[in-house]
Amino acid sequence: MRDDTSPQIGSYDVDAAALTGDGEPLVDVLARLGVSEFEGGDVVPNGWRVLGPPPAARVPLLIGAPVSSDHRSWSVGQVYGARDGAPARVSFYPHALPVRPSVAERRGGLVLRWPAVTRELADVDRLSIDIVNEGSTRWLPTGDTFNTFASIVPVVGGASDLYFGWTGDGGTVPLDPGDYARVTARIESGRWRDLKPGPHDIVAYTPDLRLTSEPLRVDLTAEVIEAHRPRLPNPPPAPHDPRHAATDCLRVLHAMQAGRDAIDEVVAAITDAPDDATALSRISALLECDTDAAQAVYAMQLRRLRVGKPDVLSGEIEALERPLSEE
Secondary structure (H helix, E strand, O other), X not given: OOOOXXXXXXXXXXXXXXXXXXXXXXXXXXXXXXXXXXXXXXXXXXXXXXXXXOOOOOOOEEEEEEOOOOOOEEEEEEEEOOEOOEOOEEEEOOOOEEEEOOHHHHHOOEEEEOOHHHHHHXXXXXXXXXXXXXXXXXXXXXXXXXOOEEEEEEOOOOOOOEEEEEOOOOOOOOEOOOOEEEEEEEOOHHHHOOOOOEEEEEEEEEOOOOEEOOOEEEEEOHHHHHHHOOOOOOOOOOOOOHHHHHHHHHHHHHHHHHHHHOHHXXXXXXXXXXXXXXXXXXXXXXXXXXXXXXXXXXXXXXXXXXXXXXXXHHHHHHHHHHHHHHO
């Protein structure tokens, strides 16, 4: 289910009608969905219902039950259908999620607009875009970010998109009518490998508020592409170098820690990614890390998200940093 006018629980669109009524016992809902065994932990036993159809094929089904009398806070689970011989299963969120207004309500009169300087220069090294309040009332942040991504697509025969991220922390600011917030693009060198000379369209997208820009036409010459392609890295040190191995592992662990601390932004960035490569590119841009570290974040075990005692990631980082600091 993907509907800008639907309310949301967390970052998921849900059926407004599903938020009303008494619901059913959890065991009955799961049995109907083919889940025979589960570990519910501390989730409420009653009031459960399907919150809406999945947004795409092979995406888990969202179920939930209210945990507050006003139905503003919900316990939520995701049901994964039987696949490749594995039975259907359910995974519950560790904490309750709030009901939020629809994306359309939250974005109000905001639009993405290429500023004149960007349109006139059409310079891939000087790309910026404005988030403009074209509405008649003041826009106030309600928990969404201005994290904005974009794709470069060949005008002719463009089969695959090249995604990159925008610099900045994604923080939002209040905007009066006519005000704007400008964000500047940074294209990672590794994204240039498969580009070929010719005209390309750049389209920007802000996932939290589902803002999409008009295409910006740029011409990429062979010289421009070659100037941005990554140079061959220095030869890695010998495999037996324990310090290098520890440092490399720390780099990945720090990226995973950053991903954990920004998990809502990571989920929003990859929710509608058409494939793994796009998801990895968006994670890499969001966390400003290389592809190897982005892969580690993408494949991170749920236990590493835990911040209670013990904090798994912090413990692993500390265990590696201690001997390095003593050398």
